[in-house]
Amino acid sequence: MSAAPAEAAGLRFAPRPGAAPARRMIAAQALQEIRQLVRNGEQLTLTLIIPLLLLTAFSLENLVNLGAGMTRVDFLTPGVIALAVMSTAFTSQAIATGFERRYGVLKRLGAEPLSRGGLIAAKTACVVVVELLQAVIIMGVALALGWSPDASPAAIVTVPLLVLLGTAAFSGFALLMAGTLRAEATLAGANLIYVVLLGVGGVVFPLSKFPASVRPVLELLPTGALSTALRDVLARGAGLPLAETVALAVWAVAGIALATRLFRWE
């Protein structure tokens, strides 16, 4: 710069305010969310490495008696997809948003033209993009391990619908935790819930192995409902499993309604 800094600055600072188009703002924020997720190794482990590890290990070795009348990889793939959705939409999103709140990032973003709705849209777009990536990688590995889905053509519609409902349910509760608890409590709580639902969500351990008294409850928890529904569609050629779909929809409405009411930006 040849001019004195203040002079040059004076020219450039001349006010010319204006919001960018909403689409551009949301795209920029969504890209930023993805960038931050990729930068964070722990989140990536959670969303990709753990599901792939479980899929591979439990497919290759008879670690659990599945007793479900299907091959191990056919049983595991739908469950691992459900786990991947939970890790991205719930655990990872809750932790990231909790710390953004703690660091005042959400507060500061609130001063930008990007609306709160726009921010949520960007976060959702990030989750969906990561889920697509997870789905491609998980299904690729599953096919390599001998996965042969037994699904009706309608699965092209029902699987994305179920994943979308699951994503809405998990996101609602992720934002509820992130927006109400301290960041450390969200970190601990979201990881704990992840591990518990990994165990009792029909991911690698069949829900049929659980006592009949708790089984219906486990099947209606978000992870259980999603894994059971995906398994019915992908391994048994079912249409849209009604009970699980309704359960996911109820979780989604409840989570989003609570988050909308209780979320605190700072």
Next chain:
Amino acid sequence: MNNVAAVEITSLVKRYGDKTAVNGLTLTARRGEVTALLGPNGAGKTSTIEICEGYRKADGGAVRVLGLDPAADGARLRPRVGVMLQSGGIPPAVPAREYLTLLSKFHAHSLDPDGLLETVGLSGSARTPYKRLSGGQQQRLSLAAAVIGRPELVFLDEPTAGMDPQARHATWDIVTGLREAGVSVILTTHFMEEAERLADHVVIIDNGAVVADAAPSELTGSDGQLRFQAESGLDTDSLLAALPAGAAAKESPSGHYVVETQGAVDPATLAAVTAWCAERGVLPSSLRVESRTLEDVFLELTGKDLRDT
């Protein structure tokens, strides 16, 4: 439209539980000027600013920012107003340039992130994550983020807190540049020098209310003062008797003497003080003749020393 004040606050009240942070505060910040809110910690500066920014709701009174209500017209105000929070707000792992580039996408006519990094002296740290920047660098990135959208009005909450003198001067240059470009600036500070240097208009706040509101030169006036240090406990009454009429003399704190005059200190007053010292065999040290500072005004108005808060 430009007749509308940048900020107009009338009888603002803000309570947190049973504590009243802002207690009937009234002020007007004109367009194109730098307005400094000056006061000790806990005076209500940040509460006032954050109500203007739309972060908090007032419990009483009225606030207009660029003629709009920040609580109701946030969507219309946000593109026009730049915000620098007192601390934080930037993701710790995100590099400086990446953050500014993101914010530039939110505005229709934003400044170029690279040019702005250069202006705030962060070109060499463009790829450094926020958490690895020094405190002063973090503040400057935060300042850059407040202005990247080419706002009409910026709120800077303690923009130079924790900065070394060099960074502070660089920040002052930017505030001056903003003012020259016609941007209205509202800043909070507890540095007297900052307010005296930058502000067209200083509002002194204490206990949630305005105690003085004028141009710095009006607040300090033309009165002068003479300061010196000597052994404590000298008889200031006899000093006063030796001085021309209208002057005042006091010892505050112990061993520090101040003679205040109406109008500038004149040679006769200086001679009277040194003669008085000579009579007592006292050698005054650090003897200074100065005009009154905002600091003196503040002390007089609030009974508090800003540096101690």
